[in-house]
Structures are given as structure tokens and as C-alpha cells.
Amino acid sequence: xxxxQETVESTVETKAKPxxxxxxxxxxxxxxxxxxxxxAGLIYVxxxxxxxxxxxxxxxxxxxxxxxxxxxxxxxxxxxxxxWENAIFTTGDHFENRYEPNLQKNDPNSWAIWPLILxxxxxxxxxxxxxxxxxxxxxxxxxxxxxxxxxxxxVGVDVFAQLVHGTRIALLVGFVSMAIASAIGxxxxxxxGYYGGWMDFILSRIIEVVLCVPTLVLVIALLxxxxxxxxWQVVFVIGLTSWTGIARLTRAEFMKIKQIEYVSxxxxxxxxxxxxxxxxxxxxxxxxxxxxxxxGIAAAIFTESALSFLGIGANSETPTWGDLxxxxxDHILSMWWLSFFPGLAIFTTVLAxxxxxxxxxxxxxxxxxxx
Amino acid sequence: xLTYIARRIIIGAFxxxxxxxxxxxxxxxxxxxxxxxxxxxxxxxxxxxxxQQKELMAQYHLDKPWIVGxxxxxxxxxxxxLGRGINPGDRDRxxxxxxxxxxxxxxxxxxxxxxxxxxxxxxxxYSTARNATPTERTMAITLYILYALxxxxxxxxxxxLFGVKLGWMPITGMTSEDYYQLSTLGKLGDTLxxxxxxxxxxxxxSLAYYTRFIKANMLETxxxxxxxxxxxxxxxxxxxxxxxxxRNALIPLVTLIGLTLPTLLAGSVIxxxxxxxxxxxxxxxxxxTQRDYPVIMGLVLMFSVMTLLGQLVADVLYAVVDPRITYS
Numbered sequence: 001x002x003x004x005q006e007t008v009e010s011t012v013e014t015k016a017k018p019x020x021x022x023x024x025x026x027x028x029x030x031x032x033x034x035x036x037x038x039x040a041g042l043i044y045v046x047x048x049x050x051x052x053x054x055x056x057x058x059x060x061x062x063x064x065x066x067x068x069x070x071x072x073x074x075x076x077x078x079x080x081x082x083x084w085e086n087a088i089f090t091t092g093d094h095f096e097n098r099y100e101p102n103l104q105k106n107d108p109n110s111w112a113i114w115p116l117i118l119x120x121x122x123x124x125x126x127x128x129x130x131x132x133x134x135x136x137x138x139x140x141x142x143x144x145x146x147x148x149x150x151x152x153x154x155v156g157v158d159v160f161a162q163l164v165h166g167t168r169i170a171l172l173v174g175f176v177s178m179a180i181a182s183a184i185g186x187x188x189x190x191x192x193g194y195y196g197g198w199m200d201f202i203l204s205r206i207i208e209v210v211l212c213v214p215t216l217v218l219v220i221a222l223l224x225x226x227x228x229x230x231x232w233q234v235v236f237v238i239g240l241t242s243w244t245g246i247a248r249l250t251r252a253e254f255m256k257i258k259q260i261e262y263v264s265x266x267x268x269x270x271x272x273x274x275x276x277x278x279x280x281x282x283x284x285x286x287x288x289x290x291x292x293x294x295x296g297i298a299a300a301i302f303t304e305s306a307l308s309f310l311g312i313g314a315n316s317e318t319p320t321w322g323d324l325x326x327x328x329x330d331h332i333l334s335m336w337w338l339s340f341f342p343g344l345a346i347f348t349t350v351l352a353x354x355x356x357x358x359x360x361x362x363x364x365x366x367x368x369x370x371x
Numbered sequence: 372x373l374t375y376i377a378r379r380i381i382i383g384a385f386x387x388x389x390x391x392x393x394x395x396x397x398x399x400x401x402x403x404x405x406x407x408x409x410x411x412x413x414x415x416x417x418x419x420x421x422x423q424q425k426e427l428m429a430q431y432h433l434d435k436p437w438i439v440g441x442x443x444x445x446x447x448x449x450x451x452x453l454g455r456g457i458n459p460g461d462r463d464r465x466x467x468x469x470x471x472x473x474x475x476x477x478x479x480x481x482x483x484x485x486x487x488x489x490x491x492x493x494x495x496x497y498s499t500a501r502n503a504t505p506t507e508r509t510m511a512i513t514l515y516i517l518y519a520l521x522x523x524x525x526x527x528x529x530x531x532l533f534g535v536k537l538g539w540m541p542i543t544g545m546t547s548e549d550y551y552q553l554s555t556l557g558k559l560g561d562t563l564x565x566x567x568x569x570x571x572x573x574x575x576x577s578l579a580y581y582t583r584f585i586k587a588n589m590l591e592t593x594x595x596x597x598x599x600x601x602x603x604x605x606x607x608x609x610x611x612x613x614x615x616x617x618r619n620a621l622i623p624l625v626t627l628i629g630l631t632l633p634t635l636l637a638g639s640v641i642x643x644x645x646x647x648x649x650x651x652x653x654x655x656x657x658x659x660t661q662r663d664y665p666v667i668m669g670l671v672l673m674f675s676v677m678t679l680l681g682q683l684v685a686d687v688l689y690a691v692v693d694p695r696i697t698y699s
Contacts, residue, residue: 056406144688205382209389212675214633216640221394224401224659299531302521310656316637328527329645332542335530343524351519 012214028287031363038359048349052167055079059161061097061120061129063112067104073098076115080163082317089129097123100130119148121165122129124156140334151337153327159337161344165318170349173235173304173320174297181245181300182238184291189250190277194258200251209246220302223312231314234307238300253285287364294357298350305346308317321346375698383679390675391668392441398659398667399437401511405457405662405692431457431664444668453457453672454665457659469651475545476638476650478566483573491578500612501591504643511583518579520664526572526645531569541565543647571640571644581627588620594621601614622692629685633677 022030032038056079057064065077068088076262084100087329089095097120102147112138118130122197127135136142142152150159185319192203210218222237223229307313308322309329321342325368328339363369406424417429425434431454432440447454453465461468495503501507534542541547547561592598593616634668640652647653651670690696 041634065398129497203388205389208386208679209393210467212390212392212678213671214384214487214637214640214674217674218635220640220659221397225397298519305521306523310641310644314655325523327525332527332530333535336535339527340533347524348521350521351516353517354515 001202004195008144016368021185024287028360028363031369035359035362037173037355038363041355041359044352045356046173046349048167051164052171055164055168057115058070059117059121059158059164060115061099061118061125063099063103063114066099066103066110066112068110068149069107078084079121079318080168082339091133098126098129103130104211113282117149117160119158124152127207138220140199142335142337144337150180150341152336153324153338154331154335159324159341162324163341166321166324166342166345168315169231169314169318169320170301170304170345173231174301174353177235177242177304178293178296180236180241180316182289183244185246186250186282186289188243189247190254190282192247192280193251194273194277195255203247207244207247210241215241216303216306219307219348220310220312223307228315229313229317231320234314235300236302238303242296242299242303246289246296249292250285250289253288257281257284273339287360291361294353298353298357300351301353302348372698373691376683379683379686383683387675388445388670391445391672394455394642394671395441395444395583395664395668396437398662399440403658403662404433405431405664410498421620427457440664444665448672453669456666458656458661458663461612461663465665468666469654469669469673472649472651472654473636475518475648476636476643476652477656478562479648479650480638481568482566483577484631486570486574487577487581488514490587491581493675494578494582495589496612496617498582498586499589499593500608502586510513510587514579514582517575520576522576522639523641524566524647529568529571530645534549540568542568543645545646545648562648565646569648572642577631578620581624583609584627585620588623589616592616592620593601594685619683622689625692626685629681629683629688632684633674636677638676640680 004186011099024306027311030278056062056076058363060074060079062078062085066073066075073086073088075089078090093102093106099112102111110334111301119125119136122314124138125136127133129135133147136148136158137145138152138156139154142148142154142156144151148158149159150163150199152158153162188203188207192200213221218241219237222241223234226233255275261278263280266280271280278318304320305322305325308320309326311326313322314320325339325346328335328342331338406427434445437508444454455462456468457462497508502627529540530542533540544566545562547553547565550558550561553561587611587675593612598616599610599632601615601664602608604614636651638650638652640656642648643650643652655667655670658670686698690698
């Protein structure tokens with residue numbers, strides 16, 4: 001009798017403290033994690049992010065940290081932004097990127113921590129840059145070797161260094177342009193879907209207008225209004241032209257969700273339309289919207305490289321992946337490594353973002369979750 | 372249905388108005404005019420006197436604000452006149468300039484279009500029938516990779532392999548140097564030889580997309596009751612798949628045909644510039660750099676009409692194929 005009592009009590013006890021059930025995002029992450037290709041894509045993008053952040057520490061000719069004339073400097077920061085390179089090395093003592101010999105010559109007590117690979121993404125490493133290292137080969141002689149993993153271009157700049165530093169631009173283009181596109185797309189789609197009526201009619205026409213002209217054609221026409229576009233202008237133009245998919249999906253989701261009772265409840269409680277749209281509805285519409293955003297990042301990276309490849313892209317000091325591929329196209333008959341490695345970088349990155357998009361789609365949609 | 376189509380056409384006309392005025396405003400605000408672009412060019416045939424320049428400016432309404440120029444352009448279009456190219460190298464009618472390039476683009480896009488549909492249907496049906504077998508998995512992964520592969524990367528890789536390494540294919544141009552000495556059959560073969568790589572580049576992406584699309588639709592369809600009924604009646608699995616299920620999976624495919632209409636005429640800017648293929652995409656880039664306003668406007672008008680028409684055709688076909696859908 002007491003035994004039974006005890007077991008009943010214990011079951012009651014366990015029932016009294018129910019474990020908290022997983023939220024939507026935690027469940028989705030559980031399903032996402034099970035997908036091998038989606039995870040591979042995610043890990044690859046994280047890897048690229050790390051490469052981008054630490055690019056000056058991976059490849060470069062400027063020391064990460066150096067001790068010079070009594071102070072500690074971080075010259076490698078110059079790779080992020082030329083003005084961050086300490087003036088003492090550039091306009092002060094005129095190192096002209098030849099750090100090793102100049103450090104030794106000007107201050108025998110100096111020391112430096114160097115990047116893993118001593119190559120520069122902009123200039124050819126010459127004979128006098130490092131002791132015991134010969135200059136980079138040029139033209140046909142510059143095939144892949146132990147010194148230049150992915151070869152060198154026609155003027156002797158290391159391709160691996162260019163690719164690693166180009167990762168920063170590629171990821172930046174993807175994220176920033178899609179941030180712009182999502183902001184525009186979500187706003188237009190939300191207003192159009194929530195209000196409906198004539199507002200929807202007008203906004204749908206605006207979407208149609210942008211959709212009417214092929215994206216690349218529109219981007220080329222917009223970019224032609226700037227004489228020599230900077231990378232930010234290219235990113236802005238890509239963002240400005242690639243929001244239609246996001247807007248259309250947001251509109252459809254909002255039209256669906258605004259019918260649910262909780263929206264009426266929020267309205268009855270006096271919530272403003274903007275609060276309902278961007279606090280209440282958007283939370284529930286976010287999962288499907290993430291899918292075109294992820295595909296959009298892939299498309300933005302593709303568009304940017306295509307523009308550079310066509311020779312109408314950004315003017316940046318660090319070459320973009322598309323610039324590299326253009327060199328490859330120009331020297332296709334003799335220097336295969338100039339097209340092979342940059343092409344591989346663009347392809348794998350676009351593939352990874354596509355895999356992530358597909359993974360999100362399958363993990364957040366209850367119909368495909370268990371497949 | 373007719374009222375629906377009429378309404379769509381009226382709305383479409385306003386959309387066209389918005390697109391063209393926007394693009395006209397945009398191109399007029401590009402730095403440089405067709406005339407400055409001409410004088411910058413050292414190969415320009417004649418250096419124009421100031422008077423001649425003024426006359427030309429007036430003739431093309433470049434001396435007036437963009438909105439007035441747009442008005443003139445619109446008036447011309449209403450009378451079926453798209454104007455003439457400004458560039459001295461090509462002062463022909465815009466319709467003629469576009470018409471000269473269009474066959475080149477169609478050679479690629481039409482072949483690619485038929486190739487895609489010819490291959491994607493059997494491939495889609497095959498992957499449905501053999502779903503989740505190792506062969507199908509490999510095929511699905513390959514198709515996914517192809518879908519994500521950017522065209523210019525594929526073009527360069529194929530050029531490296533088939534053009535440079537193996538030397539089988541020409542990597543640029545539309546014809547060989549000795550084209551005009553060839554016989555008719557030889558000319559055809561030569562054109563085909565030059566077109567193979569661009570056609571493959573144009574096809575693989577859409578082929579991968581459509582095959583995946585058909586498979587996704589078919590997998591949904593084969594789970595429906597009427598397929599089970601058909602199988603229970605003793606219809607062979609092959610017939611159930613091809614005759615019973617595929618008919619229904621065709622519906623979304625039909626709308627896709629409408630949506631590919633604009634890409635048929637627009638061609639590919641990237642591929643045409645890699646392969647130096649004198650098509651519409653190449654023409655567009657060329658004319659944007661020359662600031663040849665009438666030709667750019669003609670091209671944009673063509674793209675947008677085709678896009679709107681494609682959407683309309685898709686929606687109408689949707690109703691034709693699926694009797695459950697009606698428009699009022």
C-alpha cells in the first residue's frame with residue numbers, strides 16, 4: 001500500500017515540474033544540426049569568417065606586433081584600413097613594406113611577430129623584403145609552389161594572399177548588401193501585406209517595376225551613374241536591386257499571419273500598426289524570410305564577382321575575387337592557376353550559402369523536418 | 372478571363388511607364404553624354420565642330436531636361452518608332468540594331484531552352500522513380516552543385532579543360548577566321564562548334580533547377596490517393612508515374628515556361644562577354660558604355676515587355692492547365 005502511495009507521489013512530483021519545452025528556434029536548430037550538408041555549409045562560412053577577420057595574421061608582410069624604437073606597434077592593422085598602419089612606418093621612416101630589413105637596420109633591439117605566410121596581396125614581394133627569400137616569380141613562371149601556394153599573377157603578386165584578403169570583401173559584400181536588401185524588402189513587404197488595399201496595389205507595382213529589368217542589367221545601369229564606384233557603392237547598388245524576392249515572401253507571410261487571432265488581440269489592446277507589424281507579426285514570419293536572405297547572400301557574392309569579372313566592378317586596392325578571376329580570363333592560355341583557385345573560392349562560398357538556405361528551409365518547415 | 376487579361380494589360384502599361392521613365396532618368400544622369408563619350412574615343416571618325424554638336428544635341432533632345440526627352444521618346448514609341456542609335460558607328464534604327472543581334476542570342480537561348488526541357492523531364496522522372504537510391508543521391512548532389520556553380524566560373528573551367536588543355540573547343544568568338552570560305556554545311560558545323568561551350572554554360576544551371584523542381588513536385592504528387600488507386604487497379608508503376616502523376620506535376624512546370632520568356636531574349640551578359648558572342652547582353656554593356664540612350668531604352672523596353680508578358684502568360688496558362696483556378 002505504502003509502496004503504491006510512494007510511486008504515485010513520485011510520479012505526481014515529476015509531473016509537477018515539467019521540463020520546459022524547446023522554443024521554435026531551439027527546435028529548428030536541432031533539426032538543422034542533423035543535416036550534414038547544411039552543417040557543412042555553416043561550418044565553411046564560419047571558417048571563411050575567421051579567415052576574413054584574421055586575414056592580416058594569416059598572410060601579410062607587415063608584422064602583427066613589433067617592438068620598434070621603444071614602443072609596441074601593430075602594423076598589420078594597415079590591411080584592414082591603410083590609415084591604421086602606424087605613421088612611423090609609412091610617412092615617418094619610409095619602410096615601404098620592407099619591414100624586416102628596415103627594423104634590423106634602424107633599431108637592432110627591435111623584434112616582431114610575423115604573419116603565418118609572408119606574402120602581400122597588393123605588391124610583389126621583392127628580393128630585398130625578407131632575408132633569404134628570393135623575389136616572387138612573374139608570368140608563366142609563377143605556378144603553384146611551396147612559396148606561392150596558389151601561384152602568382154603576371155606581375156608576381158601572390159594569389160593566395162589576394163584570395164585570403166579578398167575574403168573580407170566577399171563576406172562584407174554578402175552581409176551588407178543583404179542587410180540593405182532585407183531592410184527594404186521586409187519593410188515594403190510588411191506594409192504591403194499588412195495594410196492590403198491600395199497600399200498593397202502601389203507597393204506591388206513598385207516590386208514589379210524592379211522585377212521587370214534583369215538584376216544584372218539594372219545593376220550595370222545604376223553603377224554607370226558613378227564614375228569610379230567604390231566597393232560601398234557596389235554593395236549599396238546590389239542591396240538596392242535584390243530585395244524583391246524578400247518583399248514578395250514577406251508580403252505573403254504577413255497576409256497569412258495577420259488573419260490569426262493574436263493579431264486582433266494585439267490590435268484590441270491598442271498596439272500601434274508598426275508595433276503589430278514589426279514586433280508581433282515579424283517574429284513569426286522571420287523563419288521563412290531567412291531562406292531568401294541566405295540565398296540572397298550567395299547571389300550578392302555572385303553579382304559582385306560578376307561585375308568585377310566584367311570589369312565594371314568596384315575599384316578597391318585589395319583585389320576582389322572577381323578581379324582575380326578576370327586576371328585568370330585574361331591569361332587563360334598560359335596561367336591556369338589564376339582562374340582555378342579564385343573560381344573555386346567563389347564557387348564554394350556560393351554553394352555554402354545555398355546549402356545554409358536550404359538547411360534553414362527544411363529545418364523550419366514542419367513538412368520537411370523529419371525527412 | 373478576358374476582363375482579367377485586359378486589366379492585367381492596363382496595369383502592365385503603367386508598370387512599363389514607370390520602368391522606362393525610371394531608366395530614362397537614370398541613364399540621362401550617368402556622367403557623360405553620347406557625344407562626350409564619342410570625343411573621348413581617339414578612334415572617333417570625325418571631330419565634330421561645336422555647331423554640329425549642338426545640332427546633334429538638339430536632334431536627340433539632349434539639351435532639354437530628361438523629362439522632356441522622355442516625353443519625346445514616349446511619343447516616338449507610341450508611333451512605333453524607337454528612334455535611331457546615336458553612336459556614329461551605328462546610326463541605324465534601334466529596332467534594326469537589336470534585330471541584328473537577336474538571332475545570335477536566340478541561337479544560344481533557344482537551343483538551351485529545348486535542351487533543358489528535353490533533359491529535365493526524363494531526369495526528373497528518373498529521380499522520382501529511383502528516389503533515395505545511391506544513384507539518385509549522387510545525381511541529386513551533382514545537380515545541387517551544378518545549381519550553385521556560377522556561370523562564369525563554369526565557363527572558365529570548361530575553357531581551361533576543353534579549350535586550353537585538350538584543345539577541342541574554341542574558347543572565344545562566334546566563328547572561325549576562315550568562316551567565309553567554308554561550305555554551307557561547314558559554316559553550320561563551325562557555328563555549332565563555337566556554340567557548344569556557351570550553350571552548356573547556359574543550360575546546366577536551369578537543367579539542375581528544373582530537374583529538382585520536377586522531382587519535388589512529383590514526390591508530392593505520387594503520395595496522393597489517386598495514384599494509390601491507380602496502382603491498386605493494376606496500372607504498372609511506370610504508367611502510374613508517367614501518365615497519371617506526371618500530368619499533375621506538369622502544372623507548375625507550365626508557369627515556369629512563361630517565366631523563362633524574358634531570359635530567352637535577354638541572353639546572358641556574362642556569357643556573351645566571355646565568349647565574345649555578339650548578342651543582346653553584349654550589346655547592352657556596349658551601349659551603356661557608349662551612353663547610346665535610344666538603344667538602351669529599346670533594350671530595357673524589350674526586357675520589361677517580355678517579363679510582364681511572361682508573367683501574364685504564366686498566369687493564363689495556369690488557369691488553362693488547372694481548371695480549379697479561375698480569375699474574375
